[in-house]
Amino acid sequence: MDFDISADQKLFRATTREFLEKEMPLDRVRELAGSGTGFERGWWRRGSELGWNSMTVSSEAGGDSISGEGVVDACIVAEEMGRLVSPGPLLGVNVVAAALSEAANAADHADTIAALMAGEAVASWAVYEPGHGWAPLAPTVQATTDGSGYVLSGVKDRVDSGDQADYFLVTAAAPDGPAQFVVPATAPGVTVTPQQSLDLVRRFARVELDGVAVPGTGVVRPAGSIEDAVNRQIQIAVALQCAETAGAVERVFEFTVQWAFDRYTFGRPLASYQALKHRFADMKLWLEACQATTSAAAHAASQRADDADELASVAKSYVGQRATDIIQDCVQLHGGIGVTWEHDIHLYLRRATVNRVTFGTPGEHRRRLADILGV
Amino acid sequence: MTQQLSDIEDVESFRLRARAWLAGNMPRLAPGQPDSLEAMVQLGDAVWPRARELQRMLYEGGFAGICFPREYGGLGLTPAHQRAFNAECARYEMPLVLNTPTFSICGATILDMASEEQKRQHLPAVIRGDEILVQFLSEPRGGSDLAGATTRATRDGDVFVLNGSKIWSSGAYAADWALCLARTDWDAPKHRGLTMFLVKVHQPGIEIKRIKQVGGSTEFCQEFFDDVQVPASDVVGEVNGGWAVASRQLFHERNAVGGGSPYISGFTRTRRGPGTGALIEGVRTTGQSGDPRVRELVAEAHTISRVQQQLISRISAGMRTGALPPPAAAIMRLFSGESATRLSEIGVEVMGSNTVVGEAAGGPGGVVPPEASRVGEGLDYGVSFLMRQAGSLGGGSTEMARNVISERVLGMPREYAADRDVPFSQVRQGR
Numbered sequence: 001m002d003f004d005i006s007a008d009q010k011l012f013r014a015t016t017r018e019f020l021e022k023e024m025p026l027d028r029v030r031e032l033a034g035s036g037t038g039f040e041r042g043w044w045r046r047g048s049e050l051g052w053n054s055m056t057v058s059s060e061a062g063g064d065s066i067s068g069e070g071v072v073d074a075c076i077v078a079e080e081m082g083r084l085v086s087p088g089p090l091l092g093v094n095v096v097a098a099a100l101s102e103a104a105n106a107a108d109h110a111d112t113i114a115a116l117m118a119g120e121a122v123a124s125w126a127v128y129e130p131g132h133g134w135a136p137l138a139p140t141v142q143a144t145t146d147g148s149g150y151v152l153s154g155v156k157d158r159v160d161s162g163d164q165a166d167y168f169l170v171t172a173a174a175p176d177g178p179a180q181f182v183v184p185a186t187a188p189g190v191t192v193t194p195q196q197s198l199d200l201v202r203r204f205a206r207v208e209l210d211g212v213a214v215p216g217t218g219v220v221r222p223a224g225s226i227e228d229a230v231n232r233q234i235q236i237a238v239a240l241q242c243a244e245t246a247g248a249v250e251r252v253f254e255f256t257v258q259w260a261f262d263r264y265t266f267g268r269p270l271a272s273y274q275a276l277k278h279r280f281a282d283m284k285l286w287l288e289a290c291q292a293t294t295s296a297a298a299h300a301a302s303q304r305a306d307d308a309d310e311l312a313s314v315a316k317s318y319v320g321q322r323a324t325d326i327i328q329d330c331v332q333l334h335g336g337i338g339v340t341w342e343h344d345i346h347l348y349l350r351r352a353t354v355n356r357v358t359f360g361t362p363g364e365h366r367r368r369l370a371d372i373l374g375v
Numbered sequence: 376m377t378q379q380l381s382d383i384e385d386v387e388s389f390r391l392r393a394r395a396w397l398a399g400n401m402p403r404l405a406p407g408q409p410d411s412l413e414a415m416v417q418l419g420d421a422v423w424p425r426a427r428e429l430q431r432m433l434y435e436g437g438f439a440g441i442c443f444p445r446e447y448g449g450l451g452l453t454p455a456h457q458r459a460f461n462a463e464c465a466r467y468e469m470p471l472v473l474n475t476p477t478f479s480i481c482g483a484t485i486l487d488m489a490s491e492e493q494k495r496q497h498l499p500a501v502i503r504g505d506e507i508l509v510q511f512l513s514e515p516r517g518g519s520d521l522a523g524a525t526t527r528a529t530r531d532g533d534v535f536v537l538n539g540s541k542i543w544s545s546g547a548y549a550a551d552w553a554l555c556l557a558r559t560d561w562d563a564p565k566h567r568g569l570t571m572f573l574v575k576v577h578q579p580g581i582e583i584k585r586i587k588q589v590g591g592s593t594e595f596c597q598e599f600f601d602d603v604q605v606p607a608s609d610v611v612g613e614v615n616g617g618w619a620v621a622s623r624q625l626f627h628e629r630n631a632v633g634g635g636s637p638y639i640s641g642f643t644r645t646r647r648g649p650g651t652g653a654l655i656e657g658v659r660t661t662g663q664s665g666d667p668r669v670r671e672l673v674a675e676a677h678t679i680s681r682v683q684q685q686l687i688s689r690i691s692a693g694m695r696t697g698a699l700p701p702p703a704a705a706i707m708r709l710f711s712g713e714s715a716t717r718l719s720e721i722g723v724e725v726m727g728s729n730t731v732v733g734e735a736a737g738g739p740g741g742v743v744p745p746e747a748s749r750v751g752e753g754l755d756y757g758v759s760f761l762m763r764q765a766g767s768l769g770g771g772s773t774e775m776a777r778n779v780i781s782e783r784v785l786g787m788p789r790e791y792a793a794d795r796d797v798p799f800s801q802v803r804q805g806r
């Protein structure tokens with residue numbers, strides 16, 4: 001994150017880094033890749049004790065940040081997770097817990113929020129639908145009224161950590177317009193099917209809702225008041241996603257620079273060739289720019305700044321594209337080893353690619369930005 | 376975060392005071408003028424006397440030299456105060472031509488490297504608007520190999536006698552004093568035989584020729600020195616220690632060109648690549664608002680501009696906290712060159728055939744004086760595109776910036792130099 005973070009934020013970063021390096025080194029990530037699940041619940045619970053899921057939750061609902069800027073603090077965790085391509089539902093849990101805590105009926109969600117903060121429960125923002133791109137305000141999942149509650153039918157897919165989620169934040173078309181609901185994975189009519197995923201430990205799933213009854217207390221945002229809430233969810237999701245990507249790119253850049261010093265051809269290190277030095281200079285520029293725009297988006301989201309929506313799309317459209325450019329360039333600079341399963345760089349390329357195209361592609365965010373700017 | 380010192384004015388109170396003072400004292404832009412840069416461009420050569428007047432007004436109002444120390448006529452405030460002031464003065468006529476190089480490069484270098492007498496002689500005069508500064512650095516033999524300068528300064532008692540030529544000095548014809556790098560020892564290796572001088576620009580023996588650029592501007596100059604007498608008291612730093620001064624000057628130049636200088640005052644937009652507002656207006660007037668491809672390009676242009684500002688904040692903070700070394704200013708410089716390239720490309724792509732015509736008639740050979748085209752008008756995008764590479768050349772080429780980043784930020788090996796540790800007189804020179 002920023003160069004000038006506080007002593008408390010540095011401590012939070014250090015404890016998170018220490019925990020991840022000890023409990024989730026890359027060897028462990030590779031082991032999990034071969035297992036049935038992308039992450040272990042016990043591990044997630046222990047990490048959550050460090051405060052990973054409390055930063056973006058409102059203080060009324062029991063949340064607590066380090067610096068007063070909760071999204072910035074949560075981004076510190078995301079960045080560290082990116083450095084080690086950690087598994088875990090950080091994005092979904094933070095987005096959903098924040099959304100529940102900011103709902104008018106937050107009290108109805110108190111138990112869920114507490115379980116999410118403690119790492120006892122996992123939640124995911126189920127936002128994509130089969131056959132559609134990034135359209136968080138245009139659901140085809142239907143919500144029909146049934147007494148004081150609703151009945152949801154339809155399909156969400158590309159649901160982040162969907163196979164492990166206990167709760168889904170679902171946007172559905174209610175009679176008066178799109179509304180948001182929290183749906184337990186155990187509710188009758190919910191069928192979760194894991195999807196094969198590009199990332200080795202960031203798993204996605206398809207979630208079918210077949211006449212799922214949601215009580216009135218399960219409403220997060222009633223029709224008519226959803227747009228600001230969804231924009232807020234985008235702010236948090238994009239900030240966390242870009243921070244994770246920035247952490248991943250930072251780590252890849254570090255070991256690629258080291259490689260350039262260590263690898264010799266024609267009797268001299270790669271780092272001595274001007275043609276390569278200039279590429280490293282460009283990558284350094286892009287990396288710093290990725291970190292700068294991520295930080296700006298995180299601060300704007302934390303401060304609920306007027307331009308927070310704009311800066312979210314600025315960050316996503318920039319970082320999404322540049323991050324994969326940098327990592328692909330680093331693959332090239334590694335030579336043949338860079339495209340082997342054995343080398344770790346593909347773990348990072350997978351994560352950066354997934355982060356590039358989910359929660360809006362750079363192009364989708366540029367089109368959103370054009371709307372925001374009133375082009 | 377900037378440390379708030381108890382004895383300086385709070386930024387918000389400074390902002391409000393500046394707002395009130397600007398409203399009561401500085402000339403407002405006419406409704407037809409998009410911004411203060413445009414107002415400046417339209418003046419042509421008259422911009423320089425006008426800049427002196429405007430600077431004098433700022434000085435008398437107590438808003439000049441915001442980040443320069445009080446003992447040299449400044450206000451001794453922080454970059455945060457300067458940013459607050461810059462945000463307030465967008466709709467006023469401002470002496471923007473004095474920003475670079477006078478304040479942000481030459482003034483900053485004098486502050487860091489000159490003697491107490493020199494600082495007292497020049498800085499208050501600069502801040503009052505009485506003195507305009509220019510850099511005499513590049514030479515016709517090459518711009519990037521600055522330490523290979525062949526302008527000769529020969530000591531003769533209390534004076535040095537200067538012979539040779541300098542080039543690419545912006546606005547030299549209107550300046551009063553120059554920071555001039557010259558060779559004083561031809562037997563030392565190239566970096567160790569240079570001396571920096573403060574040279575009076577208008578004096579016997581100095582001939583100034585103006586250079587016309589592709590876009591029609593004649594701001595760049597070339598100077599010819601014929602036995603120019605420079606008092607030894609005008610040496611900046613040590614005799615044969617000029618490279619240390621020049622290095623500091625290059626740091627300030629990268630900072631200024633990259634957009635990170637705290638000595639730049641007034642609303643700042645480069646003329647290359649009109650702002651997003653102008654581009655959106657252009658999209659509307661050319662009926663392209665519904666074209667998704669055009670909408671994405673506008674969003675990309677906006678993203679580049681926002682990320683540039685965000686990067687400047689980040690790199691400045693990195694240098695301030697010591698997390699990044701001073702050469703990291705080259706990162707900002709590289710971004711500004713690359714962004715200028717992409718923005719001018721987007722301008723031509725979006726405005727299409729509109730970029731070849733303007734309201735005012737062009738001069739002979741299709742060369743359009745910049746004052747004839749309005750910022751944001753189609754033709755302005757065309758002229759910006761012709762001048763596209765200037766953003767990757769002026770202020771040190773982007774190739775040099777890439778060398779600096781890889782060698783002095785990432786610590787990679789220096790490029791091989793055939794003239795390293797060789798007496799300069801034995802270094803091979805081209806014709």
